Amino acid sequence: MSYAAPVKDMLFVMKELADLERIAALPGFEDANLDTAQAVLDEAAKFNGEVLAPLNFEGDKNPSAWRDGEVTTTPGFKEAFRQFSEGGWQGVMHPVEYEGQGLPKLIATPCIEMLNAANMSFALCPLLTDGAIEALLTAGTEAQKQLYVPKLISGEWTGTMNLTEPQAGSDLAQVRTRAEPQGDGSYKLFGTKIFITYGEHDLAKNIVHLVLARTPDAPEGVKGISLFLVPKYNVNADGSLGERNDVLCVSIEHKLGIKASPTAVLQYGDHGGATGYLIGEESRGLEYMFIMMNAARFAVGMQGIAVADRAYQKAVAYAKERVQSRPVDGSAKQPVTIIHHPDVRRMLATMRALTEGARALAYVAAAHSDLARHHPDEKARVSHQAIYEFLVPIVKGWSTEMSIDVASLGVQVHGGMGYIEETGAAQFYRDARILTIYEGTTAIQANDLIGRKTMRDGGATAQALLAQIDQTIAALAERDGQPFASMHRHLSAGSLSLARAIEFVVAKVKSDPNAVFAGSVPYLKLAGIVLSGWQMARALLAASDKRGEDESFYSAKIATAQFYAEHVLSMAPGIEASIVSASGDQGVLALREDQF
Amino acid sequence: MSYAAPVKDMLFVMKELADLERIAALPGFEDANLDTAQAVLDEAAKFNGEVLAPLNFEGDKNPSAWRDGEVTTTPGFKEAFRQFSEGGWQGVMHPVEYEGQGLPKLIATPCIEMLNAANMSFALCPLLTDGAIEALLTAGTEAQKQLYVPKLISGEWTGTMNLTEPQAGSDLAQVRTRAEPQGDGSYKLFGTKIFITYGEHDLAKNIVHLVLARTPDAPEGVKGISLFLVPKYNVNADGSLGERNDVLCVSIEHKLGIKASPTAVLQYGDHGGATGYLIGEESRGLEYMFIMMNAARFAVGMQGIAVADRAYQKAVAYAKERVQSRPVDGSAKQPVTIIHHPDVRRMLATMRALTEGARALAYVAAAHSDLARHHPDEKARVSHQAIYEFLVPIVKGWSTEMSIDVASLGVQVHGGMGYIEETGAAQFYRDARILTIYEGTTAIQANDLIGRKTMRDGGATAQALLAQIDQTIAALAERDGQPFASMHRHLSAGSLSLARAIEFVVAKVKSDPNAVFAGSVPYLKLAGIVLSGWQMARALLAASDKRGEDESFYSAKIATAQFYAEHVLSMAPGIEASIVSASGDQGVLALREDQF
DSSP states (O other), rough: OOOOOOOOHHHIIIIISSSSSHTTTTTTTTTTTTTHHHHHHHHHHIIIIIIITTTHHHHHHHHOOOEEEEEEOOTHHHHHHHHHHTTTTTTTTEEEEEEEOOOOOHHHHHHHHHHHHHHHHHHHHHHHHHHHHHHHHHHSSSHHHHHHHHHHEEETTEEEEEEEETTTSSOGGGGGOEEEEOOOSEEEEEEEEEEEETEEEEEEESSEEEEEEEETTTOOOGGGEEEEEEEEEEEOOTSSSEOOOOOEEEEEEEEEOOOOOOOOEEEEEESOOOOEEESSSSSSHHHHHHHHHHHHHHHHHHHHHHHHHHHHHHHHHHHHHHHHOOHTTTOOSSSSSSGGGGHHHHHHHHHHHHHHHHHHHHHHHHHHHHHHOOOSSSSHHHHHHHHHHHHHHHHHHHHHHHHHHHHHHHHHTTGGGGGGGGGGGHHHHHHHTTTTTTTOHHEEEEEEHHIIITTTTHHHHHHHHHHHHHHHHHHHHTTTTHHHHHHHHHHHHHHHHHHHHHHHHHHHTOOOHHHHHHHHHHHHHHHHHHHHHHHHHHHHHHHHHHHOOOOOHHHHHHHHHHHHHHHHHGGHHHHHHHHHTTGGGGGGGGSGGGGG | OOOOOOOOHHHIIIIIISSSHOOOTTOTTOOOOOHHHHHHHHHHHIIIIITTTHHHHHHHSSEEETTTEEEEOTTTTTHHHHHHHHGGGGGSSGGGGOOOOOOOOOHHHHHHHHHHOOOOOHHHHHHHHHHHHHHHHSSSHHHHHHHHHHHHHHSSSSEEOOOOBBSSSGGGOOOOEEEOOOSSSSSEEEEEEEEEEEESSSSSSSSEEEEEEOTTTOSSSSEEEEEEEEEEEEEEETTTTEEEEEEEEEEEEOBBSSSSEEEEEEEEOOOOOEEEEEEETOOOOHHHHHHHHHHHHHHHHHHHHHHHHHHHHHHHHHHHOOOOOOOOOOOOOOBBBBGHHHHHHHHHHHHHHHHHHHHHHHHHHHHHHHHHHOSSSSHHHHHHHHHHHHHHHHHHHHHHHHHHHOOOOOHHHGGGGGGGGGGGGHHHHHHTTTTTOOOOOOEHHHHHHIIIITTTTTHHHHHHHHHHHHHHHHHHHOSHHHHHHHHHHHHHHHHHHHHHHHHHHHTTTTTOOOHHHHHHHHHHHHHHHHHHHHHHHHHHHHHHHHGGGGGHHHHHHHHHHHHHHHHTTGHHHHHHHHHTTTOGGGGGGOOOGGGG
């Protein structure tokens, strides 16, 4: 099998680090216990490993193709999507009242990881549909929810997010697509949207586009943007399909990776206007879009973890099979499999440690999201929501940045074969490269982390997390042995670095915004490394307690945690230097535009 | 122009850091003064910018194609190769007696950089020819030199290196291709060679393959390998071409990048044996091949610097043109070009600093090579040769590792457009990815750095370099101002880290080879970062002295050096931790094979 979901590792994180039992005790999640989780993950592992994983390389070789406004997806995708839909996989975390399964995000998250590890290009379609469902549930009328959500969950229809225009990438204030009210409650939309993932395809009968546009009298900037629903085929009141709407896919992009996922240029209103419907209130479009985007950003972070794990599995398999050179310690006279060479071992351990650290942090974030939605105490809900929102840009930014490095190491482990496309390792290197760009570049995530997440509460949420890390550090100090000593040393240094960086950001963002934002991405990476390292420390403690129950599994957790401490967390102080020295005219901005 | 060679930066390094005047004072290099250098570089900049750079993207779109054993290169390559040859560019550093120009490696090196920045796929053909020339000059008979070298320099023929076989990648001991003596001084070769760059093409009339093979009674392992010359067309005594030889290109690879460069599978001897000639003495093949490889490894390091600079130039151009979002400091109410955003500035400065640092180190290494060959004093020659050989794996390993990061940042600066192949930024990301693999992976370079370069003289060469760094640190201490303070702080810390790493390597490599080799690649990276940082420190001192002469140019050098200190050199202590903690069972190797 080309992808075997690491169900045991996932359940370890869910149980020991994200406290699934606590989630299962929340109102509404009574059935979401460990047995349920195990059953869902086993089933997901089977489906993704058997059906979707084998199609991944096929999608790279035979990408989606455009012809006369229509897009034909990779052979096999249509049937796989039918199976995906029938299995109920779109609805795992969506409400039961709209035909979803109503499971916690903590259980849905490993399912999303598996889906993306098996086939990232395929997974983008459900990922965008999830965003559309989220936006409709948040801002749609009950009639809209009833009309659209069950069909999105069943896979009969899919959803998209239409934000970007040629002049409006990261800067949505520049959106120009316009929506003219027709007096009957509907609107006519006119404009061009680019980079629309699964903006056109043949997997489902209809596509529900959620589109940012301006009404005629709307103010300039982000405050004048509203959110509209524009179906590919108009929908009758009974849910049946009406006429083809005036939205046309004029081309799809020729991309570095995720080639099976069609990236559409959509033209609205070339033939009289595309019929659309306002979602929520006028001029609140960006706010609703952020709800979709936060869900999507978390999911993109999961894509990073997923592609990293897939690249890791492939590299491990190759390293165990490829025979080359004798061992450096003279322990054999004949060439050995390359996993016996220390540098290959280092690369594999790096891939593994980065992936496990990011996974642990993301699952913990998912649990905070569940607590934020379902905890009976409002104060607790607010606090968990704050932590979740603090973690989202880190999960998105850090998991994707590390995934590029991990995929690149995966190529390196394969040596010359890694550079040959037929080997398949290069696909992950190409696929991963989009992840730090779409749904907000790493810099956009970092700005969000600084502006909305660190500053808005004066650093309170960040400090609360640091206080929790201190407790873990105290627990490490009570244990004996090199793994604990290494982790104690590097987590202490790392959290001090993070604390000083937070202090710097909070103190300087108003008086010297250029200096702070010049270090924004290093700040996000530092937070990612330290917070993931904190989870690895918690994993170390838990694994040490359980070691006797399953020596091989838990000693691997211990070794991986130690490796993370010594080889990843150890970089934290250097990154801190990069953040606090990024000062104004003396630093990053010293080179003038004309000197580049 | 899509590539403008940074002639001024190159001359700055040649003059101020690599001491061109000292090279021009060596016997045989009397004409190689600054005026000559300027003239050669200007001419190279013109040719590469106008002729080769525009063909780079074309080569990616229309790669070399194989049909019935023949390879057709990208349209335009043949004419460009004619111009390259007529311009005398193959012969810049080769001896005048074989029709070369006999210029120092220090002048040839920027020419090689330009060639690779303009068109890396094209440049691979001359790069391999250089290697063949080098091997023939070292080990060939005078008759062989006379017969082959002038035609390789004139571009009438080209050269290749045939090392790899399916079972023999990094481990050349496994080479199985056999060479049977025919009694007339010639041999018949039989075997399969893979990954042969420009192993077949239509740019020149003949291809001179240099092939590693075993004679019938040769011992096992690397000691039984000899080097043979196998021409595609047999060569008559007068240099005219005879019959087609029994070497056939059976396929070329479908690669992630450098697509215009054909990577051939060559089959020798399927029709009675390929006629070949022994180069040098029997069983000394690997030794000669290492001469070629050392030249080629240095050149691959230059490829890293070249592709990094090209990616940087493209990213700068885009950042100065693309308008998106208002500045974070509120200095404008309208969206600005993205170069005004601190994170974009940070990315561009990172790309620039890494590229300039690696370039400076490589050019300094080239000067040591010239001194090693031409210094009148034998002791000096030996000492410069030792430094050059110490630097080669670092130039190869570090310049290529950083080039992947730089090319990746180049994609990131372009945002979503970077992921679209038509933009061209993604090509550099794909092309660069081979550089840490071919001509010896980074791990192979790191093993060489530890085994042959650090250990063989008990760390003496490494210590000599550290002593020179100390002198630079002392000079920094005498200057005032933040750039000097930052550089002093981080170069001091970095060189201490490097000193401790060297000490660790020397002390432990015999008693605990696994621990040392587990940190081999971090050791190489640390050496690359610190030694390049040392050159940036020297650049800082020189630029500061000259500042008044050209304020804009030298203040940019100062700012770039400071950036390097604060954002690159600052990572050195973290890497040291990774090296010295990579200890045996407690570290990298703690995870057993079955636990991956």
